[in-house]
Amino acid sequence: MSRGWVRLQAVVVSGSVAEGLMLAVVPWIAATITSDPRQLSLVNVVGQSPWLLFSLFAGVLIDRARRSTVLASAYAVQGCAALALAVAGATDALSLPLLVVVAFVVTSAQVLGDGATGALMPEVVEPERLATANTRLIVIDRGVVQFVVPPVAGFLVAFGLGTPAWVACVAAVVAFALVRGLRSAQATPSAKHPLRDIAEGLKFLVATRLLLSITIAVALGSFAASAAIAMFVLYVKEELGLGSVGYGVMLACTAAGWVLSSFVVGRVVGRLGYAWSMRLAQAGMVVTLALIAVLPPWAWAIGVVSLVQSAIVMVWNVCSQSSRQRFTPPALLGRVLTSHRALAWGLTPLGALAGGFVAAGFGLRAVWVMAALIQVLALATAWLGLSPRAFREAEAVAASR
Numbered sequence: 001m002s003r004g005w006v007r008l009q010a011v012v013v014s015g016s017v018a019e020g021l022m023l024a025v026v027p028w029i030a031a032t033i034t035s036d037p038r039q040l041s042l043v044n045v046v047g048q049s050p051w052l053l054f055s056l057f058a059g060v061l062i063d064r065a066r067r068s069t070v071l072a073s074a075y076a077v078q079g080c081a082a083l084a085l086a087v088a089g090a091t092d093a094l095s096l097p098l099l100v101v102v103a104f105v106v107t108s109a110q111v112l113g114d115g116a117t118g119a120l121m122p123e124v125v126e127p128e129r130l131a132t133a134n135t136r137l138i139v140i141d142r143g144v145v146q147f148v149v150p151p152v153a154g155f156l157v158a159f160g161l162g163t164p165a166w167v168a169c170v171a172a173v174v175a176f177a178l179v180r181g182l183r184s185a186q187a188t189p190s191a192k193h194p195l196r197d198i199a200e201g202l203k204f205l206v207a208t209r210l211l212l213s214i215t216i217a218v219a220l221g222s223f224a225a226s227a228a229i230a231m232f233v234l235y236v237k238e239e240l241g242l243g244s245v246g247y248g249v250m251l252a253c254t255a256a257g258w259v260l261s262s263f264v265v266g267r268v269v270g271r272l273g274y275a276w277s278m279r280l281a282q283a284g285m286v287v288t289l290a291l292i293a294v295l296p297p298w299a300w301a302i303g304v305v306s307l308v309q310s311a312i313v314m315v316w317n318v319c320s321q322s323s324r325q326r327f328t329p330p331a332l333l334g335r336v337l338t339s340h341r342a343l344a345w346g347l348t349p350l351g352a353l354a355g356g357f358v359a360a361g362f363g364l365r366a367v368w369v370m371a372a373l374i375q376v377l378a379l380a381t382a383w384l385g386l387s388p389r390a391f392r393e394a395e396a397v398a399a400s401r
Contacts, residue, residue: 004124011178016141018078018171020149022106024251025164027233028244030099037234041356044230045349047103050111052346058111059338060197067116068184072176074113079172081105082165089162119334122325123184131322132266138317139262154248201335210394213385214320218344220378224371226351231359231367239364240299253303257310265315274319275388282379284312289375293368327394
């Protein structure tokens with residue numbers, strides 16, 4: 001185990017605490033200001049828009065600059081956003097416009113941070129250990145840390161709406177300090193226009209059939225998930241009748257699925273292979289979204305479904321990220337990772353917007369009906385494009401480079 005890999009895990013732990021607190025508290029503060037689904041969806045729409053607006057340019061930066069420097073810059077930006085929210089909470093200056101700006105800045109930092117972390121992985125981890133290492137980072141980011149953070153955020157809100165942001169600011173500063181000691185390779189200079197670099201990464205992604213199929217499936221799934229996530233806080237308050245601590249516990253159920261899945265995802269992928277693991281994961285997502293749409297408002301049942309859903313998503317995400325890292329040349333990896341996010345997650349603002357309007361017009365449960373139907377399209381894409389033969393062909397091409 002390399003020292004770089006150990007330090008990268010420590011960076012992600014601290015950074016995820018900051019990110020998790022901000023992602024948990026911003027929707028809750030917004031829901032204390034307004035109960036209008038359309039206004040709440042606006043916070044999510046603007047908050048998710050950096051994935052569409054900045055991802056492609058972030059990929060160029062990640063491939064042109066030292067990747068550890070890009071990661072440090074992301075945590076500096078995240079710390080500034082947390083500080084602004086903390087000060088606003090302490091001075092009774094919280095408002096929807098401020099929350100919109102904070103959500104936008106936090107996600108912008110996330111675009112840089114996630115891309116840089118993914119591109120750093122092959123520098124500190126051997127190729128044969130990528131699936132295991134990606135599982136570990138996902139557990140840290142979405143599991144262990146967010147299992148603790150959401151209930152803690154709900155508890156901290158009792159001391160003031162800005163209190164979680166103060167803690168997030170400290171965590172971001174710690175992540176910044178840790179990443180400054182992480183060494184990464186010097187970037188390869190490029191005299192090309194940034195748009196040509198972007199086009200090169202996009203061209204590779206689109207021309208690689210297997211990676212394109214993954215991206216299309218994720219794009220559809222991201223639209224569906226964004227609609228559900230945007231309305232989840234209202235669902236918890238109005239359908240389940242829970243308060244801030246209950247909301248944190250529901251988020252923790254999701255995180256628990258990541259943790260529990262991490263103990264078996266390696267064996268699942270090893271036994272089933274990438275192709276069948278990803279196909280069955282997509283089928284599971286359809287089922288869990290449909291269950292939330294039709295189950296009675298039993299908090300324990302929704303918590304269990306959320307746990308199972310996140311466990312399934314864990315399997316998909318590990319296979320998805322590892323596939324891009326395995327089948328992409330190192331010099332293109334930053335641009336391919338962020339090109340995937342731009343195309344796949346670029347629909348999330350539209351998903352959040354659609355969730356708000358569907359909830360306002362047809363009720364909260366209709367959002368999950370819509371999400372399940374869209375997820376069926378993602379399932380069809382995965383079934384057709386992610387066959388065992390497609391993976392064998394991708395492996396042969398990668399080995400011939």
